[in-house]
Amino acid sequence: xxxxxxxxxxxxxxxxxxxxxxxxxxxxxxxxxxxxxxxxxxxxxxxxxxxxxxxxxxxxxxxxxxxxxxxxxxxxxxxxxxxxxxxxxxxxxxxxxxxxxxxxxxxxxxxxxxxxxxxxxxxxxxxxxxxxxxxxxxxxxxxxxxxxxxxxxxxxxxxxxxxxxxxxxxxxxxxxxxxxxxxxxxxxxxxxxxxxxxxxxxxxxxxxxxxxxxxxxxxxxxxxxxxxxxxxxxxxxxxxxxxxxxxxxxxxxxxxxx
Amino acid sequence: xxxxxxxxxxxxxxxxxxxxxxxxxxxxxxxxxxxxxxxxxxxxxxxxxxxxxxxxxxxxxxxxxxxxxxxxxxxxxxxxxxxxxxxxxxxxxxxxxxxxxxxxxxxxxxxxxxxxxxxxxxxxxxxxxxxxxxxxxxxxxxxxxxxxxxxxxxxxxxxxxxxxxxxxxxxxxxxxxxxxxxxxxxxxxxxxxxxxxxxxxxxxxxxxxxxxxxxxxxxxxxxxxxxxxxxxxxxxxxxxxxxxxxxxxxxxxxxxxx
Numbered sequence: 001x002x003x004x005x006x007x008x009x010x011x012x013x014x015x016x017x018x019x020x021x022x023x024x025x026x027x028x029x030x031x032x033x034x035x036x037x038x039x040x041x042x043x044x045x046x047x048x049x050x051x052x053x054x055x056x057x058x059x060x061x062x063x064x065x066x067x068x069x070x071x072x073x074x075x076x077x078x079x080x081x082x083x084x085x086x087x088x089x090x091x092x093x094x095x096x097x098x099x100x101x102x103x104x105x106x107x108x109x110x111x112x113x114x115x116x117x118x119x120x121x122x123x124x125x126x127x128x129x130x131x132x133x134x135x136x137x138x139x140x141x142x143x144x145x146x147x148x149x150x151x152x153x154x155x156x157x158x159x160x161x162x163x164x165x166x167x168x169x170x171x172x173x174x175x176x177x178x179x180x181x182x183x184x185x186x187x188x189x190x191x192x193x194x195x196x197x198x199x200x201x202x203x204x205x206x207x208x209x210x211x212x213x214x215x216x217x218x219x220x221x222x223x224x225x226x227x228x229x230x231x232x233x234x235x236x237x238x239x240x241x242x243x244x245x246x247x248x249x250x251x252x253x254x255x256x257x258x
Numbered sequence: 259x260x261x262x263x264x265x266x267x268x269x270x271x272x273x274x275x276x277x278x279x280x281x282x283x284x285x286x287x288x289x290x291x292x293x294x295x296x297x298x299x300x301x302x303x304x305x306x307x308x309x310x311x312x313x314x315x316x317x318x319x320x321x322x323x324x325x326x327x328x329x330x331x332x333x334x335x336x337x338x339x340x341x342x343x344x345x346x347x348x349x350x351x352x353x354x355x356x357x358x359x360x361x362x363x364x365x366x367x368x369x370x371x372x373x374x375x376x377x378x379x380x381x382x383x384x385x386x387x388x389x390x391x392x393x394x395x396x397x398x399x400x401x402x403x404x405x406x407x408x409x410x411x412x413x414x415x416x417x418x419x420x421x422x423x424x425x426x427x428x429x430x431x432x433x434x435x436x437x438x439x440x441x442x443x444x445x446x447x448x449x450x451x452x453x454x455x456x457x458x459x460x461x462x463x464x465x466x467x468x469x470x471x472x473x474x475x476x477x478x479x480x481x482x483x484x485x486x487x488x489x490x491x492x493x494x495x496x497x498x499x500x501x502x503x504x505x506x507x508x509x510x511x512x513x514x515x516x
Contacts (some may be wrong), residue, residue: 067479069479069482117464119457133374158445163486169475170472173462174467174507178465183419186419192385193422195368195381203370204448208438213431224420237502
């Protein structure tokens, strides 16, 4: 497929590389910043542009891969009408693109991307949605050319999926940061808890998280929880977080009320 | 070494196996429940007992591996005085054992254990502490016979380390459970976000969590955060959690106030 990439961020960078590796051709790369466009376009052997009016209609697919809250603005400036257009965002409905394009869809890679980190795209779940059967078939084909895990997910489901991803990725990462900060205040190395972090995530690859919950709240160890809250005295927000998360763990074991 | 194992839970099970694999001999296994003692003792070729008064002095080390809040009670019933005694708990100070034994220490494996899941003990960080240089040397030697990652950590540091472990393991696991619940309510499979969970934990093996934070709060995407809170309408506790965690992520980027 000939593909036009609108955006040059983390997702665009990883997705572009995966598409080129699978034998697709990237026609143009757009970024607000011409240098960013040029950098990614160089790697993908594409033409860089920094003006959405320069996007050419000689392409099979336009992929808008910008921040969730910029999708609509960017879409409104793309002058092409007869090409399939998708975005790659978890939280943006198909409706947003429908205002501007007849045939459009979503091509949402459910993964956390950093430019500096290599990643095997074949293991990234791809969530597909579109306005019509023909586009769906094309997007499923394209998805399968770069990933082993392609699913049709509608906009309502994707909203929840994106929310679940925030709970499963963004929030745990923040808690890792809290742990790192606590250790560093006591001259301990973050490296000490890295195996624990990895094992916790590995466990839920084969068990449901509810089944493998451990820790003071799980065993109703009030003495330890009180000692932890005491240690957090200087961090009222983390105390509140500790309490709320521990209450959640305790509640998880209770039978649902009638 | 001849070792007596007091306890038959997750930690005792994994630790006992690692010790036997490294060529140590388990003399006795105690559990309140004789069946549990017998089961673990069978695997470790040891003698099972369910009465602490039956523990024999012909041993080099007594390992108390029971729940954090049971350590003191169990210690008070062990009739032996001239043997090195350690516990394996993150939140219990050395002080607690000192009340009952002259030479004592801590042998804390910093990992999350489930009986049903195999684990390579060599990658488990072991945190050692003791009352005297001789015991420290013996515990470091023992630790190195089963793990590549043995560190001396004093009781004050270990308290913080245990708290950090709750933030890095128990709380993220709870958030995985929340994600699983949200997905299941919308007929989606938890499997969809497993790669995301694993990649999030893998990332912080080579980067600091602060450096790889992503998501709506990180990019100050108020529209997406509002939509997520709306989706959580039926779950006031999770709304509160979402807000608190998002505020934490936003605050993490702010320069410390003067």
